Amino acid sequence: MAETSLIEAGASAASTAAALENLQVEASCSVCLEYLKEPVIIECGHNFCKACITRWWEDLERDFPCPVCRKTSRYRSLRPNRQLGSMVEIAKQLQAVKRKIRDESLCSQHHEALSLFCNEDQEAVCLICAISHTHRAHTVVPLDDATQEYKEKLQKCLEPLEQKLQEITSCKTSEEKKPGELKRLVESRRQQILKEFEELHRRLDEEQQALFSQLEEEEQDILQRLRENAAHLGGKRRDVAHLAAEVEGKCLQSGFEMLKDVKSTLEKCEKVKTMEVTSVSIELEKNFSSFPRQYFALRKILKQLIAPHSGFSRQRM
Structure with a gap:
């Protein structure tokens, strides 16, 4: 079975090499034997570099022969072959890729x-x-065996990566909804404060404004932490998505390409498994509602009322 696969792979590689060689021949000039530059087509249908055919016909005034088939034409007819020019560029790129793969x-x-x-x-x-x-x-093993082994390892990394990606996405979505929830909580607390201070509003205006200011600061602080955490989660999500795409790409690569830096990829996958995904709490400070406001407010009022009378009594005495 393995021998059959090797034979088939060899045949496929030979076929590809032959096709590339044929493309290179078709993309070459018959005069300079290099890749065609500014290819032009003459009346007989053959293509040449514009500079090559121009030099070939340089001393002729009529009966211009084709360097390949020797068929002559009465006029110097050179038509640009832009489509062939594009094919020449493709052939050059394929040759460069072939050379790179061969060297690597x-x-x-x-x-x-x-x-x-x-x-x-x-x-x-x-x-x-x-x-x-x-x-x-x-321990040295055939490259094909190692390719299969590490392909399986990489594929096993995909599921936890996708789960972590979903976890981060879910948490980020939840965090993005929390500013609205926080706004409703703050408004509810605001109404509670207003109700509690309704009777003593005239005397407790300064205290009420101070509490509003603290509440506003707390809201801004929580909002800031929510924005920072959402941005942090967004970064983690991009990193995990990029790593998942990298792993998927590696699974599709050839054995040598896939195994290149595979240890680093697996280490990154292991780090992602232990990545912590934290959520910011939007609970407000408990001390806002833990003390009896009316009690302290009444004490403050009594002190304000008692102080003048005490002074007045001392004066009378």
Whole structure:
């Protein structure tokens, strides 16, 4: 089964390489044998670099031959082939990608294929590396086996990441609703204070305003903490979503690409599992309603009333 897969993979790679080579041929100029630059098409249908065909016909005044099929045309007819120009750019990009993949899939030290994976060092190695002194005592497995193993590990990370993402989203939604709830609580407390101070409003105006000021400060403080926590949760949500997207992307990558920095990705996943998601309490200070206001208010009034009379009595005496 494994041999069949290897054969099929090899055949697919060979087919892709052949197709890319054919594309490079079609995107090349028959005169300079380089990629076409400002491609133009002549009457016979062949394409050349504009500069190459112009030099080819430089000394001719009529009967302009094609450098490929030798078919002549009476007039110097050069039509820009913009579509072919776009294909040339694509061929260049594909060639660059092919070169990059080829370089990255080779051992930088021995220039051999990275076909094995060292479990201790968590890196792809070539056969020469595996038998060298550096990795001789390590556990080395085929790259395909390591790819499958770490793909399963990464996939197991997705579920807790998604759960944490949902938890953060739910908490953030709840936090965003709390300013409205806080406003209603504050208004309820405000009405309570007004009712309690209704009888003694004339004497307790200063105290009432002081309590309103404290309440306002507390509200602003809680609102500030709610905004900061919502922003903090938003950042955590973006980080977890980015990590989840990174893990999903890795699961879709080839073996070598997926295993690159896989240890770092798994460590980040472990950190997310223990990430704390906290909520800000919107409970108001209990001392706002824990003391008998009327009692203290009456004591203050009595002191204000008694003081003048005491002075008056002393004067009479």
